[in-house]
Amino acid sequence: MLMHMRHTQPELQFTHMLPYGAVIGDSGVQFVVFSRSATEMRLLLYDDVNDTEPVEILNFDPNQNRWGDIWSIYVPGLQPGQLYHFQATGPHDPARGLRFDANARLIDPYAKALAGTFQPSTDGIIRPPKCVVVDDHFDWAGDRHLKTDISESVIYEMHVRGFTNHESSGVEHPGSYLGVIEKIPYLKSLGVTAVELMPVHEFPIHDVQGNKLERPNYWGYDSMAFFAPHRGYAWDKTPGAQVTEFKQMVKALHEAGIEVILDVVFNHTCEGNENGPVLSFKGLENPVYYMLENDARYYKNYSGCGNAVNGNHPIVREMIFHCLRHWVHNYHIDGFRFDLASILSRDRSGNLVPNPPLVEAIGEDPLLADTKIIAEAWDAAGAYQVGSFGDDRWAEWNGRYRDDARGYWRGDGGTRGALATRLSGSADLYQPGGRPPCASINFITSHDGFTMNDLVSYREKHNLANGEDNRDGDNNNHSENFGVEGPTDQPIIDALRLRQIKNMLSTLLLSQGVPMLVAGDEFRRTQKGNNNAYCQDNEISWLNWALQEKNTELIRFVRALIQFRKNQPTVRRRTFLTGVPNSVGWADVSWYSALGTAVDWHSSELPIICLLAAPTPEEDPTGCGRDVLLMLNSSSVGCRFMIPAIARSLKWQMFMDTSLTSPKDIYPDLNGPLLPESGSYTLPQKSMAVYVAN
Structure with a gap:
């Protein structure tokens, strides 16, 4: 049979066209907005970000420009860069949840960029940043999602501005998307x-x-426009420039083999409660976009920030889907971490429901199939769903991992079993639901709480700079200062703190599951004991890159750990460890006391030995996996470990020992000293050693 070859055209870049907002046509712009209860709709056009009044007002004709609950008007002659607001007239009836304000200038819920800032008001009218008409075209030069398997991921949480805004960063574009690009060589060298x-x-x-905000929301958990990249992180202040700069950053990170995950906040907005301003959603269809109390004048507040987005209303659910697809296909984003995701599990009445439509649909959405989706599986109203959020498409920030790892290394009695469970991938949380170890995003620190350095330097939080009399922030930090609160010039204490940092980073990077580091922890970034630096847009939060030079020993240590993790499938399995012996008597994981005997899990003792067998050829076709021996001593005294009899016939070489000083603390080439022939090894207090079978 004669086969005919079909000639294909060069691949075109896929984009996701939004059905609402400002849609660019051949000779103008279509403006589309949803409002069920509005009686009038207007489009306000501006020439400049500093305009306090529009240069033109266009009225939507309800007979010609309204289709059901959609208002749509085409304006010929407009170009990308055009500035605009919506304005809606309707009932102001808080008892029914309606809060229309005919004078309010409204941000388009689908705005792709904002420009300017809130302008001073002398007439009581709020003038928010202006929306920008944006052309999504960008030369991606063939860039695609990297699709790194989540089981092989090493995540690095960072703040765009804080990453390079300190004068020590040495970049030409501090505090910006372009500044991140300048630091890509460092990120690549780290191995994340x-x-x-x-x-x-x-x-x-x-x-x-x-x-200027008295207490700025430096972290950014105060959303105002979900489709728009933050203008404050753009170096070029031209309206819409943030769109291009953000895409340049993503493209450059992808070229370096680094994925981009966004922390998204679909649980509340900056409009606040009944006392908050009318900026966007409130002035278009308040009862649709927000969860309201039975007395509709008031807002349900599962976020702790004044309101809760009504994520399982069909209109809002549609908006969230379009938003996620917009970031994935127009910005090439590789994944999302959903802040306070348990709110997404609440129905329109605020009740937690099984198989919530929004959560289930995100996991099943075909346009999001290449992305990672991660839940912060709790909210501010008591919901705690760690281990039970979503299906196997969802991973979770594992708060249990954080607390158990901190407690063990602090030396809390009775934590040995909990540490073993977390080190093994938290099967207690994820295996019952049929989810793999990579469902657990393991972390010991995050933006929320102490930095790693502060975790071992402070017993108490020091948040007075936040202006809330130290009432804010978590009081339960599982932290320890080792005799001095804060910085110390005592070498013995500082050496112990460094050892503890190495202990926790080693535990994190050698645990089954997916590790997440926080930017700067690898060179002892400090927030001076502040464990809730949400409002600190200053040196408390910014990374001081001078610490990079001061802590090269620790950076070398972390780099070696990350590389070891990448090379060793033994510590990043895709299925749970079973502890079942194989044909030669080895189990994939075995636990022993310091004497090399069976562990008494009810004992308050802390030292423990973990023996990880290399994966089978079926699990590891590359054959790179090695047998790994871990010895952990979080007690306050030294401990002599006896190697289990089953492992003494192997030749063990040191990979790392946190009690030793650089360069003898870690051997990146796995060529460290052999385990003593006696089969015993002594670790001082608060230390950990790892050997690899040769």
């Missing part, structure tokens, strides 16, 4: 596979009266 960016959705820089 993904950066998880704290919120880049638009959020307020100034308050609604145009004043």
Whole structure:
């Protein structure tokens, strides 16, 4: 049979066209917005970000420009860069949840960029940042999602501005998307596979009266426009420039083999409660976009921030889907971490429901199939779903891992079993639901809480700079200062603190599951004991890169750990360990006391030995896996470990020992000293050693 070859055209870049917002046509722009209860709709056009009044007002004709609950108007002659607001007239009836304000200038819920800031007001009218008409075209030069398997991921949580804004960063574009590009060589040298960016959705820089915020939301968990990258992180202040700069950053990170995960905040907005301003959603269809109390004048508040987004309403659910697809296909984002994701599990009445439509649909969405989806599986109203959030498409921030790892290394009695469970991948949480170890995003620190350095330097939080009399922030930190609160010039204490940092980073990077580091922990970044630096847009939060030079020993240690993890499938299996012996008597994991005997899991003792067998050829076709021996001593005294009899016939070489000083603390080439022939090894207090079978 004669086969005919079909000639294909060069691949075109896939983009996701939004059905709402400002849609660019051949000779103008279509503006589309949803409002069920509005009686009038207007489009306000501006020439400049500093305009306090529009240069043109266009009225939507309800007979010609309204289709059901959709208002749509085409304006010929407009170009990308055009500035605009919506304005809606309707009932102001808080008892029914309706909060229309005919004078309010409204941010388009689908705005792709904002420009300017809140302008000073003398007439009581709030003038928020202006929306920008954006052309999504960008030369991606063939860039695609990297599709790194999540089981092979090493995530690095960072704040775009804080990453390079300190004068020590040495970049030409500090505090910006372009500044991140300049630091890519460092990220690549560290070995991380993904950066998880704290919120880049638009959020307020100034308050609604145009004043500098008394306590700025530096972290960005105060969303104002879900489709728009934050203008404050753009170096070029031209309206819409943040769109191009953000795409340049993603493209450059991908070229370096680094994925981009966004921390998204679909649980609340900056409009706040009944006392908050009308900026967007409130002035278009308040009862649809927010969960309201039975007395509709008031807002349900599962976020702790004044309101809760009504994520399981069909209209809002559609918006969230379009938003996720917009970031994935127009910005090439590789994944999302959903802040306070348990709110997404609540129905329109606020009740937690099984198989919530939004959570289930995100996991099944075909346009999101290449992305990683990660839940912060709790909210501010008591829901705690760690281990039970979503299906096997969802991974979770494992808060249990954080607490158990901290407790063990602090030396809390009775934590040996908990540590073993977390080190093994948290099967107690994820195996019952049929989810793999990579469902657990393991972390010991995050943006929320102490840095790693502060975790071993402070017993108490020191948040007075936040202006809330030290009432804010978690009081239960599982931290220890080892005799001095804060910085010390005592070498013995500082050496012990460094050892503890190495212990926790080693545990994190050698655990089954997916590790997440926090930017700067690898060179002892400090927030001076502040464990809730959400409002600190200053040196408390910014990375001081001078610490990079001061802590090269620790950076070398972390680099070697990350590389070991990448090379050793033994510590990143895709299925749970069983502990079942194989044909030669070895189990994939075995636990022993310091004497090399069976562990008494009910004992308050802390030292423990973990023996990990290399994966089988079926599990590891590359044959790279090695047998790994871990000895952990979180007690306050030294401990002599006896190697289990089953392992004494092997030749063991040191990979790392946190009690030793650099360069003898870690051997990146796995060529460290052999285990003593006696089969015993002594570790001082608060230390950990790892050997690899040769």
